[in-house]
Amino acid sequence: MNRILVVGSMGLDTVETPFGQVQDVLGGSATYFSVAASFFSPVSLVAVVGSDFPEKEIAYLQSRKIDTRGLVITPGKTFRWKGKYSYDLNTAQTLETQLNVFAQFKPVLPPEYQASPFVLLANIDPELQLEVLKQVKHPKFIACDTMNYWIEKKVDALKQVIAKVDLLFINEAEIRQLTQELNLVKATKKIFSWGAKHVVVKQGEYGALMFSQGAVFSAPGFPLEEVNDPTGAGDSFAGGFMGYLAKKGELSEQCFRRATIIGSVIASFNVEDFSLNRFKRLRYEEIERRFTEFKRLSHFEETL
Amino acid sequence: MNRILVVGSMGLDTVETPFGQVQDVLGGSATYFSVAASFFSPVSLVAVVGSDFPEKEIAYLQSRKIDTRGLVITPGKTFRWKGKYSYDLNTAQTLETQLNVFAQFKPVLPPEYQASPFVLLANIDPELQLEVLKQVKHPKFIACDTMNYWIEKKVDALKQVIAKVDLLFINEAEIRQLTQELNLVKATKKIFSWGAKHVVVKQGEYGALMFSQGAVFSAPGFPLEEVNDPTGAGDSFAGGFMGYLAKKGELSEQCFRRATIIGSVIASFNVEDFSLNRFKRLRYEEIERRFTEFKRLSHFEETL
Numbered sequence: 038m039n040r041i042l043v044v045g046s047m048g049l050d051t052v053e054t055p056f057g058q059v060q061d062v063l064g065g066s067a068t069y070f071s072v073a074a075s076f077f078s079p080v081s082l083v084a085v086v087g088s089d090f091p092e093k094e095i096a097y098l099q100s101r102k103i104d105t106r107g108l109v110i111t112p113g114k115t116f117r118w119k120g121k122y123s124y125d126l127n128t129a130q131t132l133e134t135q136l137n138v139f140a141q142f143k144p145v146l147p148p149e150y151q152a153s154p155f156v157l158l159a160n161i162d163p164e165l166q167l168e169v170l171k172q173v174k175h176p177k178f179i180a181c182d183t184m185n186y187w188i189e190k191k192v193d194a195l196k197q198v199i200a201k202v203d204l205l206f207i208n209e210a211e212i213r214q215l216t217q218e219l220n221l222v223k224a225t226k227k228i229f230s231w232g233a234k235h236v237v238v239k240q241g242e243y244g245a246l247m248f249s250q251g252a253v254f255s256a257p258g259f260p261l262e263e264v265n266d267p268t269g270a271g272d273s274f275a276g277g278f279m280g281y282l283a284k285k286g287e288l289s290e291q292c293f294r295r296a297t298i299i300g301s302v303i304a305s306f307n308v309e310d311f312s313l314n315r316f317k318r319l320r321y322e323e324i325e326r327r328f329t330e331f332k333r334l335s336h337f338e339e340t341l
Numbered sequence: 342m343n344r345i346l347v348v349g350s351m352g353l354d355t356v357e358t359p360f361g362q363v364q365d366v367l368g369g370s371a372t373y374f375s376v377a378a379s380f381f382s383p384v385s386l387v388a389v390v391g392s393d394f395p396e397k398e399i400a401y402l403q404s405r406k407i408d409t410r411g412l413v414i415t416p417g418k419t420f421r422w423k424g425k426y427s428y429d430l431n432t433a434q435t436l437e438t439q440l441n442v443f444a445q446f447k448p449v450l451p452p453e454y455q456a457s458p459f460v461l462l463a464n465i466d467p468e469l470q471l472e473v474l475k476q477v478k479h480p481k482f483i484a485c486d487t488m489n490y491w492i493e494k495k496v497d498a499l500k501q502v503i504a505k506v507d508l509l510f511i512n513e514a515e516i517r518q519l520t521q522e523l524n525l526v527k528a529t530k531k532i533f534s535w536g537a538k539h540v541v542v543k544q545g546e547y548g549a550l551m552f553s554q555g556a557v558f559s560a561p562g563f564p565l566e567e568v569n570d571p572t573g574a575g576d577s578f579a580g581g582f583m584g585y586l587a588k589k590g591e592l593s594e595q596c597f598r599r600a601t602i603i604g605s606v607i608a609s610f611n612v613e614d615f616s617l618n619r620f621k622r623l624r625y626e627e628i629e630r631r632f633t634e635f636k637r638l639s640h641f642e643e644t645l
Contacts, residue, residue, distance in 0.1 A: 124523050219428050222566040243547040246564060255561035255638050260550060262526040294641040328645055334559050335639045337598040341632055 039177070039283040040079045040104075043070050044144045044169045045159025045272075047084040047108070048116035051133075052311060055124050056265045062312035063094045064118065066159035066182065069269035072316045073276025073303045074157075075101040076324060078283040081150045083107035083169070087115035087138045097317070106147045113138040126267050127241050146172040155283040157275060158202070160184050163194035170201055178288060180204040182275055188215045200232035206275045208239040221246065222253075235293065237278065237300075239271050247297040252290055256297040257335050259305035259327070266311040270304045273316075277303030302327045343481070343587040344383045344408075347374050348448045348473045349463025349576075351388040351412070352420035355437075356615060359428050360569045366616035367398045368422060370463035370486065373573035376620045377580025377607045378461075379405040380628060382587040385454045387411035387473070391419035391442045401621070410451045415442040430571050431545050450476040459587040461579060462506070464488050467498035474505055482592060484508040486579055492519045504536035510579045512543040525550065526557075539597065541582065541604075543575050551601040556594060560601040561639050563609040563631070570615040574608045577620075581607030606631045 045067030051060045067084045074080050081104040088110060098105055116139035120129040144165055151174045158166040158181035166181055173179075179202045187195050188211060195215070199205055205228055209221065218224040225236045225248040238246045244258040278300035285292050302324055309315045349371030355364045371388045378384050385408040392414060402409055420443035423436040448469055455478045462470040462485035470485055477483075483506045491499050492515060499519070503509055509532055513525065522528040529540045529552040542550045548562040582604035589596050606628055613619045 220566060220568070222564050240547065243544065244559075244561075253564050253638060254641070255548075255564070256641075257548075257559035257561065257639075260526050260557050260559070262524060264524070291642050295645070298641055299645075325645060329643075332641075332643050334557060335561075337558070337560075337602055337636075338595050339633075339636050341599070341603075341629060 038078060039154045039286050040081055041074050041155040041157060041279055041283045042081045042083065042146070042150050042153035042173065043067050043074070043157045043159055044083040044166070045070060045157075045161055046116055046139060047086050047090070048118055048139070049090070050268060050312065051117070051119040052121070052266055052268050054122040054126065054266050057311060059266075059311045061117070063091075063097075064268065064312060065116065066161075066269075066272045068098075069272035069307065069313065070157060070159050070276040070279075071098060071103045072101055072313055073273040073307070074280030074283070075103055076277070076303070076319070076321060077280030077299075078155070080104065080280075081107060081153055083144050083146060083150065085109045085111055085138050085142045087111060087113045090115045104150075107145075107150055111138040111141070120268070122267060126264055129268070144169050154178070154286075155279060156180070157279050158182065158198065159272065159275070160187075163187050163191050163198045166198045167194060167201075170198070178203050178282065180206060180275065180279060182206040182271070183211065185211055185214060196231055199228060202233055204235040204237065205233045206237050206239065206271070206278075208241070208271060212236070212238055237297065239274060241267070241270070244301055245274065245297055247293055249290060249293060254294045254297055256301045257331070259301060259331065259334070261305060261309065264308045267308050268311075269313070270308050273307040274300035274304040277301075298328060298331050299324075302331060342382060343458045343590050344385055345378055345459040345461060345583055345587045346385045346387065346450070346454050346457035346477065347371050347378070347461045347463055348387040348470070349374060349461075349465055350420055350443060351390050351394070352422055352443070353394070354572060354616065355421070355423040356425070356570055356572050358426040358430065358570050361615060363570075363615045365421070367395075367401075368572065368616060369420065370465075370573075370576045372402070373576035373611065373617065374461060374463050374580040374583075375402060375407045376405055376617055377577040377611070378584030378587070379407055380581070380607070380623070380625060381584030381603075382459070384408065384584075385411060385457055387448050387450060387454065389413045389415055389442050389446045391415060391417045394419045408454075411449075411454055415445070417442040424572070426571060430568055433572070448473050448476075458482070458590075459583060460484070461583050462486065462502065463576060463579070464491075467491050467495050467502045470502045471498060471505075474502075482507050482586065484510060484579065484583060486510040486575070487515065489515055489518060500535055503532060506537055508539040508541065509537045510541050510543065510575070510582075512545070512575060516540070516542055541601065543578060545571070545574070548605055549578065549601055551597055553594060553597065558598045558601055560605045561635070563605060563635065563638065565609060565613065568612045571612050572615075573617070574612050577611040578604035578608040581605075602632060602635050603628075606635060
C-alpha cells in the first residue's frame with residue numbers, strides 16, 4: 038500500500054448539462070482525483086479553499102481516509118467554475134471562472150508528505166508543479182496532468198515538468214496542440230523525446246490509449262446508457278489509474294494496462310451523476326463487477 | 342467456404358487529402374467491400390459501370406476471384422465522386438457527385454447468384470436493397486450499410502430493409518440521425534426494435550462497437566503512424582467482417598467478435614494508401630500479423 042500525494046485545485050462548480058443542473062457543488066481536479074484514488078490507496082492532499090468551503094465536504098474527504106493536513110483554508114472565497122455542456126457532452130463551455138483564493142496558491146508540502154512514493158501533479162500552473170517537485174524526496178513514480186490554458190500560456194514550464202515526470206495524462210486535443218502534431222503516434226514520440234516514459238491519451242467516451250516506449254494499449258470507453266455530467270471524468274480516470282498503480286506498487290506493462298482499465302472504470306461511474314455524487318455511493322464490489330464487464334467488452338479469441 | 346453476394350456502387354474517385362491527391366481512381370462501396378472480403382471468401386458482385394471503366398480494374402477484381410458476371414457495363418460514363426479531407430480525416434467534404442450510369446441502376450441477380458448464403462447490401466437506395474432481397478433465396482445471413490443521404494430521403498424504405506436484415510453497419514453520426522437518439526446504447530435498442538439482430542457502429546479512428554442483443558463488443562482502432570486516405574474505410578471494414586464470417590460460416594458471438602476485429606484490421610490497411618492501392622499489395626500474412634497486434638493492443642490480465 039503506497040501513499041499518493043496529489044496537488045491540485047479544489048472548488049465549487051456550477052454545472053448545466055441537458056440532463057440537469059447543480060450549483061456550487063464539490064469539484065476541482067484534486068477533489069475528483071483524491072476520491073477516485075481513495076478506492077485503492079491512501080491519499081495525501083495539497084490544495085487551498087476559502088473559508089466558505091463546506092465543512093461537511095472536508096469531513097467527506099476525511100471519511101475516505103484522505104489526509105487533509107495539506108489542505109489550506111484561507112480567508113476569502115473558494116475557487117469557482119461555471120460550465121455548460123451541450124448534447125454531445127464531449128466539451129465543456131466555460132461560462133465563468135473565479136480564481137478567488139486559488140490565485141495565491143503556493144503549494145507547501147507538510148513534512149509528512151515529502152516522502153510520498155507516488156505523486157500526481159493535477160492540472161495547475163506548471164510553475165507550481167515544478168515547485169512541488171522540488172519538495173518531494175525520492176518518489177517512485179510521478180505523473181502530471183495539464184490543460185490547454187497552460188499549453189497556451191506556459192509551454193516552456195510545462196515542458197520542464199514533462200522532462201521530470203514518468204507519466205503524462207493528456208487529452209487528444211491537448212496533445213495535438215502541445216506537440217503541433219496531429220497524428221497521435223507521432224505526437225507521443227515527441228513527448229517521449231521530452232522525457233516522459235508513458236503517455237496516457239484520454240479520448241473521452243472512446244476510452245484511452247496508454248503509450249509506453251515500444252508498446253501501446255487501448256482501453257475502451259464503457260457504453261453507458263446514462264451519462265449525466267462529464268465534469269471530472271479525466272481527473273477521476275487519473276485517480277483510478279494512480280490509485281491502482283500505487284496499490285500494486287508494481288511498474289510493469291501489465292500493471293499499467295490494468296491501471297488504464299481501472300481509470301476507465303472509475304471515470305465511467307463518475308459521469309453517471311453530477312459532482313462526486315456517484316462516488317459517494319460507490320462500493321468496491323461495483324468496481325470489481327465493472328472491471329469484469331470491461332474484460333467482456335473487449336475480449337476476443339486469439340485464433341483466427 | 343461460403344460465397345458472399347454484394348450489391349453496391351462502383352465508381353471512379355477523385356480524392357484530395359493533406360497527404361496527396363488522386364484522380365479518377367478505382368472506388369465505390371461494392372469495390373472496397375469485394376476486395377476486402379476476397380481475402381477470406383469468394384465474392385459475387387452486382388454493380389454497374391460505364392464503358393469508360395478501365396478494363397484493367399475489372400481484370401484486377403477477377404484476379405481476386407471475384408465473380409463479375411453480375412457487373413453490368415452500360416454505354417455511358419461511370420459514377421464519379423470527388424471529395425476532400427482536411428487534417429482531421431474524419432469527415433469527407435463532397436465536392437462533386439456524377440451519378441452517370443449509376444442513376445439507372447436496377448440490380449438483377451444472375452441465376453447463379455440467387456442462392457448466395459451471405460448477402461451484403463452496400464450503401465445504395467434502400468428501395469434497390471429491397472429489390473435485391475426479393476431475388477435472393479434462403480440466405481443464411483444478410484447485412485446492410487447505408488448513409489445520411491438515404492436516412493434523409495427514404496427513411497421508410499430504409500426501416501423496411503432494417504426489418505429484413507440480420508445486421509446493420511452504420512456510423513455514429515448516422516445511427517444518431519436515424520434513431521433521433523444521441524445515446525448509442527439507446528439508439529441501438531431502437532434498431533433492434535425495428536428488426537435487425539446485430540448493429541455494428543463504426544467509429545472511424547476509434548474502432549467499432551458491435552452490439553448483439555444482450556452483449557456489446559468494443560474493437561479498438563489501430564494507432565497508425567501513416568494515414569493517407571480514409572476513403573472506403575467503412576466498406577473495407579464491412580468487407581473484412583463479412584468475409585471472415587462467411588469463411589467461418591459460424592454465427593456465434595465469438596465469431597462476430599473476431600469478425601469485428603478483422604473488419605478493423607482490414608480498414609486499418611486500407612487507409613494507409615489511396616484508392617485500393619494498399620489492398621493491391623496486401624498479403625494474408627500481414628493480416629494475420631496485424632490481428633495478433635490487435636490482440637496485444639487490447640489485452641489485459643483479468644485479475645484485479
